[in-house]
Amino acid sequence: MTIHRFVPNSAEKIKDNMLKSLGLTSVEDLFEDIPSSLRIKGGLKIPDAISEIELERKVESKLEKNFSPPEYLSFLGGGAWLHYTPSIVTEIISRNEFYTSYTPYQPEISQGMLQSLFEYQSQICELTGMEVANSSMYDWGTALGEAGRMAFRVTRKRKIVVSRGASPERIAILRTYCYPASIDVKEVDFDPKIGNTDYSSVRSVLDHDSAALYIENPNFLGIIEESVDELSQLCHERNALLIVGVNPSTLGLMRPPGEYGADIVVGDGQPLGLPLNYGGPLIGIFATKKDPVLLRQMPGRLIGQTVSKDNSKQGYTMVLQTREQHIRREQATSNICTNEALLALAVSVYLSSMGPEGMKKLGSLCLANSHYAQKLLSERGMECPYFSGSFFCDLTVKTRLNSQMLPAKLARHKILGGIPLGRFYPDLSNVSLFSFSEVHTPEDVRTLVDALSQIDERE
Amino acid sequence: MKKYHQASWNEPLLIEMSKSGRQAFSLPELKPEVLSAINEDRPENLIPEKMRRKTDLLLPEVSEPEIVRHYVRLSQMNFGIDLGMYPLGSCTMKYNPKVSERIAKNPKFSGLHPYQDEQTVQGILEILYELQSLLCEITGMSAFSLSPAAGAQGEFVGALIIRNFLNDCGYSSKKDEMLVPDSAHGTNPASAAMTGFKVVKIPSSEGGIVTAEAVKKVISERTAGMMLTVPNTLGIFEREIGEVSSIVHDAGGLMYYDGANMNALLGRVKPGEMGFDIVHLNVHKTFATPHGGGGPGAGPVGVVDKLSEYLPVPVIVRKGGEGYGFDYNRPRSIGRIKSFYGNVGVLLRAYCYILSLGKDGLKTVSEQAVLASNYLLSKLDRRYYSLRYSTDQPRKHEFVVSASPLKRKTGVSAGDISKAILDSGNHSPTVYFPLIVDEALMIEPTETEPVEFLDQYATILNELAERANQSPESILKAPERTSISRIDEYRASHPGSLVLNWRYLLDGAKKKKDDDNKGKRNGSSNSRKDS
Numbered sequence: 001m002t003i004h005r006f007v008p009n010s011a012e013k014i015k016d017n018m019l020k021s022l023g024l025t026s027v028e029d030l031f032e033d034i035p036s037s038l039r040i041k042g043g044l045k046i047p048d049a050i051s052e053i054e055l056e057r058k059v060e061s062k063l064e065k066n067f068s069p070p071e072y073l074s075f076l077g078g079g080a081w082l083h084y085t086p087s088i089v090t091e092i093i094s095r096n097e098f099y100t101s102y103t104p105y106q107p108e109i110s111q112g113m114l115q116s117l118f119e120y121q122s123q124i125c126e127l128t129g130m131e132v133a134n135s136s137m138y139d140w141g142t143a144l145g146e147a148g149r150m151a152f153r154v155t156r157k158r159k160i161v162v163s164r165g166a167s168p169e170r171i172a173i174l175r176t177y178c179y180p181a182s183i184d185v186k187e188v189d190f191d192p193k194i195g196n197t198d199y200s201s202v203r204s205v206l207d208h209d210s211a212a213l214y215i216e217n218p219n220f221l222g223i224i225e226e227s228v229d230e231l232s233q234l235c236h237e238r239n240a241l242l243i244v245g246v247n248p249s250t251l252g253l254m255r256p257p258g259e260y261g262a263d264i265v266v267g268d269g270q271p272l273g274l275p276l277n278y279g280g281p282l283i284g285i286f287a288t289k290k291d292p293v294l295l296r297q298m299p300g301r302l303i304g305q306t307v308s309k310d311n312s313k314q315g316y317t318m319v320l321q322t323r324e325q326h327i328r329r330e331q332a333t334s335n336i337c338t339n340e341a342l343l344a345l346a347v348s349v350y351l352s353s354m355g356p357e358g359m360k361k362l363g364s365l366c367l368a369n370s371h372y373a374q375k376l377l378s379e380r381g382m383e384c385p386y387f388s389g390s391f392f393c394d395l396t397v398k399t400r401l402n403s404q405m406l407p408a409k410l411a412r413h414k415i416l417g418g419i420p421l422g423r424f425y426p427d428l429s430n431v432s433l434f435s436f437s438e439v440h441t442p443e444d445v446r447t448l449v450d451a452l453s454q455i456d457e458r459e
Numbered sequence: 460m461k462k463y464h465q466a467s468w469n470e471p472l473l474i475e476m477s478k479s480g481r482q483a484f485s486l487p488e489l490k491p492e493v494l495s496a497i498n499e500d501r502p503e504n505l506i507p508e509k510m511r512r513k514t515d516l517l518l519p520e521v522s523e524p525e526i527v528r529h530y531v532r533l534s535q536m537n538f539g540i541d542l543g544m545y546p547l548g549s550c551t552m553k554y555n556p557k558v559s560e561r562i563a564k565n566p567k568f569s570g571l572h573p574y575q576d577e578q579t580v581q582g583i584l585e586i587l588y589e590l591q592s593l594l595c596e597i598t599g600m601s602a603f604s605l606s607p608a609a610g611a612q613g614e615f616v617g618a619l620i621i622r623n624f625l626n627d628c629g630y631s632s633k634k635d636e637m638l639v640p641d642s643a644h645g646t647n648p649a650s651a652a653m654t655g656f657k658v659v660k661i662p663s664s665e666g667g668i669v670t671a672e673a674v675k676k677v678i679s680e681r682t683a684g685m686m687l688t689v690p691n692t693l694g695i696f697e698r699e700i701g702e703v704s705s706i707v708h709d710a711g712g713l714m715y716y717d718g719a720n721m722n723a724l725l726g727r728v729k730p731g732e733m734g735f736d737i738v739h740l741n742v743h744k745t746f747a748t749p750h751g752g753g754g755p756g757a758g759p760v761g762v763v764d765k766l767s768e769y770l771p772v773p774v775i776v777r778k779g780g781e782g783y784g785f786d787y788n789r790p791r792s793i794g795r796i797k798s799f800y801g802n803v804g805v806l807l808r809a810y811c812y813i814l815s816l817g818k819d820g821l822k823t824v825s826e827q828a829v830l831a832s833n834y835l836l837s838k839l840d841r842r843y844y845s846l847r848y849s850t851d852q853p854r855k856h857e858f859v860v861s862a863s864p865l866k867r868k869t870g871v872s873a874g875d876i877s878k879a880i881l882d883s884g885n886h887s888p889t890v891y892f893p894l895i896v897d898e899a900l901m902i903e904p905t906e907t908e909p910v911e912f913l914d915q916y917a918t919i920l921n922e923l924a925e926r927a928n929q930s931p932e933s934i935l936k937a938p939e940r941t942s943i944s945r946i947d948e949y950r951a952s953h954p955g956s957l958v959l960n961w962r963y964l965l966d967g968a969k970k971k972k973d974d975d976n977k978g979k980r981n982g983s984s985n986s987r988k989d990s
Contacts, residue, residue, distance in 0.1 A: 307950065
C-alpha cells in the first residue's frame with residue numbers, strides 16, 4: 001500500500017495500529033472471502049500516480065488544444081447559450097459547506113441547502129408563471145422525457161405530439177424515455193416560411209388519444225411561437241396536457257407559459273449564468289400546477305417550508321417523498337435520485353442578483369444584439385433572417401455555402417458558430433443558427449457580420 | 460463529546476428582504492448605435508405584443524452585499540464533508556480534491572460550447588476518450604458511454620440495453636422480469652420499472668447475500684436480467700456471484716452491476732470478471748467528485764463487447780488520423796439519453812482524480828476504505844448496535860448495524876440516534892436502509908477519514924447509547940446544537956400546510972394569515988433564537 005495525501009491512514013504506522021486493534025496482520029485478511037479466481041492479477045494497467053504539479057501541467061496542456069473565448073468569439077446556442085457568469089455565483093457555489101454536502105436527508109443540519117432550493121423553486125415559479133417547481137432534473141431534454149412519462153401517467157394516453165421546431169436532440173431524448181412505456185411521439189412540421197408551429201397541422205394530429213402537446217418557445221429555430229392561446233385551448237379541448245419548453249433567460253420579457261395554460265414547463269437553467277462546460281452539467285427545470293393529480297405525479301425532489309416541532313422556528317425539508325424511489329421503489333414517479341442541486345443554488349444566486357430589472361435588461365441586450373446582426377447581415381445582401389417569424393436571441397441565416405462547411409471557415413476568422421441546421425434538418429442544408437447574448441459587444445457583432453459576408457461572397 | 464454548535468440564523472427569504480429599487484445586476488448599457496440600427500429604443504417591442512410579459516416579474520430586489528451575506532449565512536447552516544464525518548452508507552462521502560476544482564475552472568474548458576466543431580475541441584475529447592479507456596480497465600468492460608448524468612440514469616440506460624438486446628435476440632416481450640435483491644437501493648427497482656420490467660425480488664439468504672439457490676427459485680425463461688451491487692448494501696461481498704452470473708446467463712439473461720459500492724473493489728476486482736455485462740459507476744461517489752448537496756454527478760455506463768453497439772449516442776471515438784470525434788452512426792443504439800455529451804465538468808474532475816491516485820493509489824483506496832469500515836465496526840458497543848448477517852465475516856467498505864437492542868432497552872430508535880449525532884458536529888449514517896435490517900444504521904466512513912475521527916465517531920455512538928440507557932428523554936430532544944431543532948416533517952407534507960414556494964408571501968390575503976400564525980408562534984415559545 002502506498003501513502004497518499006488523500007488517504008490519512010495509509011501512513012505505515014497508523015495502518016499497522018489499526019490492523020493490530022483488529023487482531024490482524026494484513027489487510028488482505030479482510031478480503032479473504034473474495035474467491036481468488038475473481039481477483040485482479042498484476043494490478044490495473046493504468047499510469048502511476050502523478051503529483052498535483054504534474055497533473056495541472058498535463059491536463060492544461062490537453063485543454064490548450066481547445067478553441068474558446070476570449071481568443072475566439074462564440075455565437076452558439078441551441079440548448080446551451082454563452083452568457084456571463086457573475087462572480088458572486090462562482091464564489092457562493094465554491095463554499096465548501098455547500099458543494100461538499102449531500103442530499104439533505106437530515107434537514108436540521110442542512111437548512112442552508114434546503115432554504116436555497118426553496119428559493120430556487122420559488123424563483124422558477126415566478127419566472128415561468130407556474131405554481132410548483134421541483135429542485136431540479138438533469139437537463140432540459142430529460143425533463144422533457146419525464147414530462148412525457150408524467151403526461152402518460154396523468155392521462156393514461158400513449159401519444160405525444162411534438163413540434164418539429166423543437167430541438168431534435170430533446171425530441172430524441174423524449175423518444176428514449178417514451179419508448180419503454182409504448183408512448184408514441186408524433187412530430188408536426190414547422191411552417192417552412194415562418195418557422196413556427198403550424199396550428200392547423202397540430203389540429204389535425206392532436207386528437208382525443210393524445211396525452212400532450214410539446215412546443216418550445218422560442219423554438220430551436222429561434223422563432224417565437226404566437227398561437228399559444230389557440231394551441232392551449234386545443235389541448236384542453238382534447239384533454240391533453242400542454243408542455244412548454246423554455247429558455248428562461250427570455251422570461252424577463254416574454255409572456256410566461258403559466259399565463260397561457262401550460263400544464264408542465266420544462267427548460268434549462270444553464271442560460272441563467274452557468275458556464276457552458278462543454279454541455280454539462282446543466283440543470284433541468286420542471287414546473288407544473290398545484291393540482292393534486294399533477295403534483296402527485298411530479299418527478300424530482302420537492303422542498304417545502306415548515307416549522308420546527310417545538311414551533312419556535314421556520315424551517316425547510318424535503319416533502320412528498322412518497323413519490324420518490326427511496327420510498328416507493330418500483331412505484332416511484334421517477335428513478336431520479338442525484339439531480340443538479342448545486343446548480344439550482346447557482347441559478348438561485350443568479351436570479352437574486354438579476355432581479356426583475358436585470359432580467360428585463362438581459363433580454364433587451366440579447367434582442368438588441370440579434371436584431372442588430374440581422375439588420376447588418378441583411379444590408380450586406382444576405383438572406384437573414386431566413387424565417388420570417390419573430391425571433392429572440394437566435395438568428396437564422398441562409399448562406400450560399402453549405403451550413404456544415406461554415407463553422408470551419410468562420411474558425412479561421414476566430415469565430416465559433418453557427419449551428420448548421422442542415423445537420424438536423426435536410427431541408428435546411430444552407431441555413432445556420434447564430435445566438436447572441438449580453439456578452440457580445442456591437443464590435444463583436446460587426447466582426448461576425450464582416451466574416452460571414454466575406455465568406456459567403458467568395459462562394 | 461466535543462462541544463459543537465452550528466450557526467443559527469433566522470435568515471429570511473430574499474423576497475422578504477426585497478426593497479423596491481435595489482439592484483444587484485451588472486450589465487452593459489444598450490448602445491445608441493445598436494438601437495438606432497434596429498430602429499427601436501425598447502428592444503422588448505421586437506417581441507410580438509401578445510407574447511410580451513405584461514405581469515410583473517416578482518423576483519427579489521436586493522443589493523449584492525445582501526445576497527452574499529444571505530448565502531454565506533445559509534452556508535453556515537449547512538454541513539459538508541469538509542466539516543466533519545459524513546458516513547452515509549453507499550454514498551461514499553470522501554474528500555473532494557481541490558486541484559480538480561481549480562482545473563475545472565480553466566476557461567479553455569468552461570467556455571467550450573457543445574456544438575463547436577470537433578476540430579476545435581480536441582483537448583476535451585482526448586480527455587474524455589482517455590477517461591473511457593481508464594474506466595474500461597478499472598471495470599473490465601469493453602466500451603463506455605459517459606453520457607448518463609447519475610447512477611440512476613445509468614441504471615435506466617442499462618435496463619434499456621438489456622431490453623433492446625433481448626428484443627434483437629428474438630425474445631420480444633417474453634423476457635420481462637428483472638431480478639433485484641430485497642437489499643437493493645430504491646433506484647434499482649425504479650429504473651427497472653421505468654423500462655417496463657416487472658421487478659422480481661430475490662430474498663437475501665440468512666448470510667445476507669444472494670445465493671445461487673435463491674436465484675434458482677426465481678429464475679425462469681421470463682428472466683431478462685439481474686441488477687446487483689457488489690459488495691451488497693450490507694457491505695458483504697457476494698461470494699456466490701460467479702455461480703449466480705452463470706445461472707442468469709444460462710437462462711438467457713444479462714447481469715447488471717450497480718457501481719455504487721465500487722469503492723471496495725478498486726484495483727482488486729473487476730465487475731467484468733464477476734460475470735457482469737453492464738456496469739454503471741457513480742463518479743460522485745467512487746471518483747471523488749463533489750456531491751453538491753444532491754448533484755451534479757455522473758453515471759457512466761460500461762458494457763461488454765457484444766453490447767457496445769447498444770450504447771447511447773453519441774460515442775466518442777478515434778477518427779483515424781483526424782483525432783477524436785463523435786460517432787452517431789449506431790443503428791442499434793438505445794438512442795439519446797442526455798443533452799449533448801453528459802456532465803463533462805464532473806467527468807473532468809473524475810479524470811483528475813484517477814490520474815492523481817494512479818494504479819497503486821486506487822488499490823490503496825479500496826484497501827483503506829475496507830480497513831476503516833471494519834475498524835469502526837470493531838469499536839462499536841455490540842450490546843446496543845448489533846451486526847446482522849454473516850457476523851463472523853468481515854465487512855467491506857461499509858457495514859449495517861441494527862439499533863434494535865438499543866431500542867428494546869431504552870426506547871431510543873435509529874432515527875433518534877441519527878438526530879443526536881448531529882449535535883456532535885458529524886453527520887449521521889443512513890438510517891432505515893437496507894430494508895432487511897430493522898432499525899438499520901448503514902455506515903460507510905471511506906478511506907479519507909483519519910483514524911482519530913473514526914475513534915471519535917465510535918465514541919459518540921457508544922456514548923449516545925449509554926446516555927439513552929440513563930436518560931432517553933435527553934436523546935429524544937435532539938438535535939439541539941444544529942441551526943434548527945427537530946423539524947415537523949408531518950406538517951411539511953400535509954396537504955393542508957404544504958408550502959412549496961414563497962408565493963403566499965406575495966399574496967396579500969395569505970400574508971395576513973401568516974402574520975397571525977407568526978404571532979401565535981412567538982407567543983407560544985420563549986426559546987426562539989434571534990440572529
